Amino acid sequence: MRYAIFTDIHANLEALEAVLARIDELAKEQPIDQIWFLGDLVGYGPNPNECIETLRKRTDVIIAGNHDWAAVGKIDLEEFSEAARISAEWTRDQLTDEHFEFLAELPERLQMGACTLVHGSPYGPLWEYLTSEVLAERSFQHFDTRYCIVGHTHVPIIFQQPDTYATTPTVPLTGEQEVQALVDNIAAEAEVQAADSLTEEDDDDTAEMVAVRPAQQQSAQAAPSEDVAHVAPHLEQQPGLLESDAEQAPESGDEDISLEDDTEGDEEQERDLAEDALVGEETQELEKEADVLEEMDEEESHGERVTSEADILSAEDSLNQEIEELLALLGLSQSMVEVTNDMIVPPEGNWKAPAGYRAIVNPGGVGQPRDGDPRAAFMIYDTERGFTFYRVDYDFKKTQEKIEKAGLPPYLATRLAYGR
Structure with a gap:
């Protein structure tokens, strides 16, 4: 089985169309069974309704991101930066009733075969950023499948852990203990x-x-x-x-x-x-x-x-x-945790988990990459061959013009050129 997986479109229609076009090319070479999307369909970008409509037609699985729920009032905007808050309020005004209801009903977690799908992390499905081995250590205790596929950071990353630690509690699971x-x-x-x-x-x-x-x-x-x-x-x-x-x-x-x-x-x-x-x-x-x-x-x-x-x-x-x-971001510190996982920054190309290992995998962001590479990111998960990471060029200048025309914060347009 082969699955195309991507995340964090952020209402960037040009980036979404480029990714889907590349997936179609790959499907001609070898069939792709399903397309999975891991949240943050809207927010920051200028085309929320168009992206929702396109994604609903093309994908088989969609889960919620924090920006999706923020746009429909399911998350308090006080937790957002000023640019994110302005964008969420603007998006709310643009959404059709149908699309508003669609976003509100998105699940925050799904299990698909050997994969658990969440936007942030299995510990904090909407909000937690997995940016270090320390944070990933706790998350390995919160899913039972071999793989957990995440987004949210807009950065391609892999955390792998020997399966022997799968049932061994992290020390500590919570800072209070x-x-x-x-x-x-x-x-x-x-x-x-x-x-x-x-x-x-x-x-x-x-x-x-x-x-x-x-x-x-x-x-x-x-x-x-x-x-x-x-x-x-x-x-x-x-x-x-x-x-x-x-x-x-x-x-x-x-x-x-x-x-x-x-x-x-x-x-x-x-x-x-x-x-x-x-x-x-x-x-x-x-x-x-x-x-x-x-x-x-x-x-x-x-x-x-x-x-x-x-x-x-x-x-x-x-x-x-x-x-x-x-304490670290969500209650853990380096000195309090025995780290048993490794962090890998995947290059473009194939990666397969070693035998006896579990992994948390992030394909990177589509509509607002943050690893210094402005190209849209996605990956193919092949149950036999592992994960293959891809980057795709798109016309970000067109997206920038739309952002400026919509009256959204200029910073949201500028960052697209730098992948930050």
Whole structure:
């Protein structure tokens, strides 16, 4: 099977007609089964309706480009340069209702046999420019076919990757995963360093805080326990009762001795009870003091952890800033990605992917080349022989005159002569 493939006409009718004429010549030599177009039919150029009409007649497959959807309001023009925005607004005013609806309904991605077709990249079908191996690395994870055919950059380019990496995730697939892993590592290290940074003086201070005061000092400050509250009033009243009983008692020697013995026994018993109660009170208060001091120690330790967390957050902010500076166009950086693909700038002629390799292939632009060659670009994909790249001369001066007459930015006309 043989397929003629091109992209990025940008309403340049002269370039489109030249490419189709060359395809017809090649088809006479060897049949071409289908013609595929990869988006950006309009925008920049002066003949949007004519190009849409011609392409609909001649092609078998058409997918959307960012300029196609911008012209029909499916993409916000704030993302466009001034020249692109002016051109999109002008194009919108020129489109017929039928062509407007046609552009609005174009798909942004198709799979045709061994090929995935997108305008920008398989990761960002409309917007991503594949200009480096780093960006291509991620895109290899977003299509399952052997080939992905793209446009958008207006530059012929090939990225090839050994098929052994096809199911191996790119490291990282997203910058957020890598950032989070780095942040977690920094946080763990900071906590360990904070724990190790306690000095001997800090330990001495902590030991001094939990030192138990003498029992006498603690009991003087402590509120009486429930047992002491019951015993203490009895102790206060008992001496008075004993004194009253002594005054009223007969002056008999035996009775005095008996009363004195009983009184002394009662007093000794009361003292023992009071001492036991006080000891119990002091023990409880010691336990309470220890609990309070332990809580204070935990709070102080928690305070130290809060300080360490602040340091961690500061380190995290610093890391995020560095990551942001290193991120590439869509969230990847050279240092964060193991590149497993090669970039090839294809010359005119044939290229075939090595056995066991997958590839992302860009044929270059038709209506506004940007590789320094003003000739229109396209390619033939032969399922047996690989890819053949072609360049075709066209009358760009005629297109320039149309651009100027339409009142479009002059820059859009000037660049055609330089292929930039």
